[in-house]
Amino acid sequence: MAKAATSGQARAFNAMIISRLDEEVLKQIDGGKFQQDAIDKPENFIPNFIEFINNGCRMQVIGNHEVNTDAIPSLPFDGATIEFHKKGGIIKLNPSAIVLHLSENQKDGKVIQGYELRKELKKMPVLSACVLDYLLVNPHLIPEEWKGKYIYFWGTIFRDPNGDLYVRCLFWRGGKWQSDCNWLGHVWDGDSPAALSQVSAKK
Template identity: 50%
Template sequence: MSNLTLDVGLAAKLKVAFARNDWTEQLIDAACEGDKLGQFRKVLLGRAVITQVEHVIDCDANPFNPWANDGFTIEEHQKGGQWKFDPKQVEFFLSSGQKDGKVIEGNKLRKELAKKPVFNANVLDYLLAHPEPIPDEWKTDGNGNTRCIFFWGTVYRRRGGDLCVRFLYWLDGRWTWSGYWLGHDWNGDDPAAVRAN
């Protein structure tokens, strides 16, 4: 055990460094648990290295069907290969019919998106299981409205024939999902997740 004393000057230096690197009280508490700081000490002494977790998503796999027991089927699933998650490669596409307070019916929007590189529900399900890399900016749009991010690469069909697309959104302090019928209207809070150029 070290006999380190934390004087005012050292505490101020730590506070500035934490702030400069976007640390929160919760992150500092987490760093103080167990031997995390001991592991970090090994990095500083050159005895260990830090590697960044790569979140690779299999966009070719068969999609999860949360409504399979209710008779839903997969109407369409656009495969997208192995994709390493990078939020800079995700663009939130809005049709002109969704902008400036306008709405567009889902089936019309689907036709508009037919030639766009939309992400499928495998990305949605991976992010639900591994929410750590999701940027906070995804929670709301520029006006502070909850953003519903749609994954049009996977379309589901209800037994009665209606089509549905799943979306990711922030609710009650966590990421969750829901589905939306194509017969309904999409507005400016409902972007499609597409691969950026």
């Protein structure tokens, strides 16, 4: 749970905001809309402000981002074939609603082999590599808090020429978002969550 701000921190924040509201900045604000929204929906004003602050003073990405999950995703290496691919038609994607799931066997310092983890995830709404490909093309959509993790998209499994299975992941390195894959014979720890869906199919 996040630590609550002190009254001193709140006053310092207010002073910082006020000091930056010069005439040029104020000209960019729709004063009528700002005031009317506060009048029409006063019950939403404070909760929305708190959400904005807790999101690092960044606006949440809201848009009509559609992913065709029936498409063939990018292959992770030469010679790879698709062993399994979860299709779901065209989905509307909200990256901030994606759940990063950890098995109980990945928590508290524990690890689990990829083949066993795949069994655990079999009935869960795992996202496919099509979503991963979309995020790589649109990295501005990727939540900041994903940095430092390896996000796996278990909805697509790949096979190499020797019959070994792999799953692709998304991670931040060298100042950019990248993709790689991992052999299911390896183990998964607490920094390697599965991306689960909270997306809706397009009607």
